[in-house]
Amino acid sequence: MVNPTAWTDDNLMSLQSHVLAGERDHPEATGDFSWILSAISLATKTIGNKVRRARIDDVLGELAAENTHGERQQKLDVISNDIIKACLGSRANIGVLVSEEEEEPTILRTRADGGRYAVFFDPLDGSSNLNVSVGVGTIFAVIRLPEGGGGGLEAVLSRQATMVAAGYVLYGSSTVFMLTTGTGVDMFVLDHSIGSYVLAKRGIALPPSQPIYSINEAYSARFPEGVQRYLDWAHRSSYSSRYIGSMVADVHRTLIKGGIFIYPATTDRPEGKLRLLYEAMPMAMLVEQAGGIAVTQDGTRVLDLHPTDLHQRTSVVLGSTEEVAHFLKQMDSTS
Numbered sequence: 001m002v003n004p005t006a007w008t009d010d011n012l013m014s015l016q017s018h019v020l021a022g023e024r025d026h027p028e029a030t031g032d033f034s035w036i037l038s039a040i041s042l043a044t045k046t047i048g049n050k051v052r053r054a055r056i057d058d059v060l061g062e063l064a065a066e067n068t069h070g071e072r073q074q075k076l077d078v079i080s081n082d083i084i085k086a087c088l089g090s091r092a093n094i095g096v097l098v099s100e101e102e103e104e105p106t107i108l109r110t111r112a113d114g115g116r117y118a119v120f121f122d123p124l125d126g127s128s129n130l131n132v133s134v135g136v137g138t139i140f141a142v143i144r145l146p147e148g149g150g151g152g153l154e155a156v157l158s159r160q161a162t163m164v165a166a167g168y169v170l171y172g173s174s175t176v177f178m179l180t181t182g183t184g185v186d187m188f189v190l191d192h193s194i195g196s197y198v199l200a201k202r203g204i205a206l207p208p209s210q211p212i213y214s215i216n217e218a219y220s221a222r223f224p225e226g227v228q229r230y231l232d233w234a235h236r237s238s239y240s241s242r243y244i245g246s247m248v249a250d251v252h253r254t255l256i257k258g259g260i261f262i263y264p265a266t267t268d269r270p271e272g273k274l275r276l277l278y279e280a281m282p283m284a285m286l287v288e289q290a291g292g293i294a295v296t297q298d299g300t301r302v303l304d305l306h307p308t309d310l311h312q313r314t315s316v317v318l319g320s321t322e323e324v325a326h327f328l329k330q331m332d333s334t335s
């Protein structure tokens, strides 16, 4: 007697077949979405190959140029940015690309010409860690642009623009693709022997609590008092500290194990360091979809923030619900 469950739940499912299956469940789906994700899949496989071969191909190190934030660009930042634009640019349903590496958005086509979506991305987050082989990653968000209007910057910053998908690819000990399209978070791992991202786990669920905090404590003297109160509390509460200094790697550990990741404002960076559009927002969608919380240090939900500038920064506090609650309690000086 064949056990149908054995053949229906544990199929060898690729990222592409997973997305196509998801579209089949939505009769109104147009195939636009899988067309975009296939470009992100191709781009990240290509970037992953470049990252693995960086020292062999002598593409480590910095360029003389600085990016829009006055940060020295790594050679692989630019290479990764070009790869993503080459893959996404050919998708006729994308109107706008917003990259950490470029001051201005790339306007591919107006909404009237079919540009229904924008893609925000950080091509290679954490790239300053490349020369010591620490996990780095590509972060992306897929935005459906509002009906009408000309597309472009106005559409991207419109309150009617909707983030319909978010994810990251971590180039670590394995190449992991985390994806949400609004119905939970699924994890895929690149099987190099067949060149496909294969489904590793459906429905990633953040544990409600885990005594792990992740923050760059070297800046403690520059943190707001509430953050220092929280750290004192965590030290007295037998927490473990884990900080990699690469957001994709730190958030990935938080999604898998639980805990809290904190990048607060500091006296020298009162607005925070992490960028809203292509770091905080996609990570916030993933964390919320996995049952966690993503807020600014004053407790405002990241996904309720309305961007006014492509490269604006924000403080970020995300992770397990109870861990974020502990943090916010310490931040509340009246508590």
Ligand code: P6P
Residues within 6 Å of the ligand: 125, 126, 127, 128, 216, 245, 246, 247, 248, 250, 263, 273, 274
């Ligand atoms: P710091 C990498 O440069 C990055 O943008 C994030 O990936 C990471 O979380 C953060 O900066 C690390 O910043 O100040 O601790 O080195």
